[in-house]
Amino acid sequence: MQNNEELKLALLIALIAMLMMAFFVISFVMYYQKRRFEEEKKINDIEKNYNRLLLDTALNSEETERRRIAQDLHDDIGTMLSLTKLSLNQLSKLVNASENEKQEQIMKKSQSLVEETILHVRRITRDLVPTTLERFGLLEAIEEFIDKLEEDNNLVISFHSNTVEFPRQGQKLELTLYRIMQELVNNAIKHASCSSIEISLEIENEMIGLRVTDNGIGFDPEKIKENNLAGLGLLGIESRLAIVNGTVQYEKPAKGTGSSACARIPVMPMSENKPEPLHPFRREKVNA
């Protein structure tokens, strides 16, 4: 039997060193992995925020552009048309004096055409910028939208809300809800071949719920997403909602056929965000 104290000591030191190495490696791997993940998460967040900002800007500039077009239509074409109408009125007096049947007929036709054009321009301007929405809020705007639709379709569109006075929301939120409602109703008319549409707007626990139900053929949103059938409509709804932290759900209504879409958005009272300038482009011109 041999006894070797020096060897034992050396071995002990080697053992401790190796174990320390092992612990160091394990904790390093754990720490490094954790840090990398946190960094990755941060980058993801930044990217997400950035994308949201981009989307927001895109939608904002779309609205601004609509506003500009509406303004131009109203101010330039509208004014010109009014002037044309005036001139035509003067001309018609002359024509009436000459008592030529044929000329008078043509005159009448021109006048009614100009009048119709004026109405059309006004309608297009109204459609481009929902002025009712800005002035009177969501309830009025939706009601107006429905009235206009019911006029030239034989559809029953009903609308109800759980509050009589729907509190005004931030401009962006109201516009988001309005555009979503517009797209959902348009979709129902376009695709569902339904006879009635039900719109409900509810506010509950700091959440606004917008539901559009039709009694048409119904559809499977999953299938549409999978098969890349979604047009700009459904995608647009989702990107609009992404900006305001909203969600949308499509479901089958409890009774009968058809489809029902429910968008939920957290409330954002008006006071919180500054009102945007109503006509940014005009303003620039005035200031310049």
Added chain:
Amino acid sequence: MLEIYFSYFKRQPLASIPVFLTLLPLLLIWQRKAYRDNAFLILGIYLMVKFVIDFIMFDWASHKRNTVVLYNFNVPVRYVLSSLIFYQKLETRRFKNWILASIPVFILFSIWDTLHTNPSLADLHNHKMVLYSTTVESLLMLFWVLLYFYNTIRALKIPNLLTYPFFWVCSGLLIYYSSFLFIAPVFHYSSKWEEWLEIGFLTYVPYMFESVSIILFSIGIAQFPDERYAK
């Protein structure tokens, strides 16, 4: 017969505990159905083989027979199975090939080592422990573990390592082989029937860390969700 076992257990508790502790991760693999993951299936086989060999060694030791021949036999078997686990887990083709290539080389090397240290194989009583194989095995295994860690850090696929079963297995192997690396060659001189080298409590260090690594394996396997293992 049981009395012999018990008295050996009482004389050598540190050496005997890991033999029976091996049953714990085996039981967990079975209970958590971890064997559905190929790597853990191999780990299960490894633990089963280890248990059988360890138990025979325990039996022989309690009857005062030289167990070194079994130990020498165990070295290549152990290496083949544990490196195959890493073959399953590493994703790069090149590293997989390295592992595959190392297996036959190591088997040949350990056979050569056994013959080299035991010129007369028939003399089981004076059979000696291999001199280099265990050190080479430790080095290789440490290398695979570090390689795996390196890949994990680079790939960044696992959100929480603490709930990732294989991380615990790797930690167990890393600690075991780190503790074993320098003691392994000395074992050749200390585990002899005659004229052995006295290294005191250091003899028991590998056994202690064997238990530690088995416990770490068990913790890892316990991380498997009860039902389905989500990749």
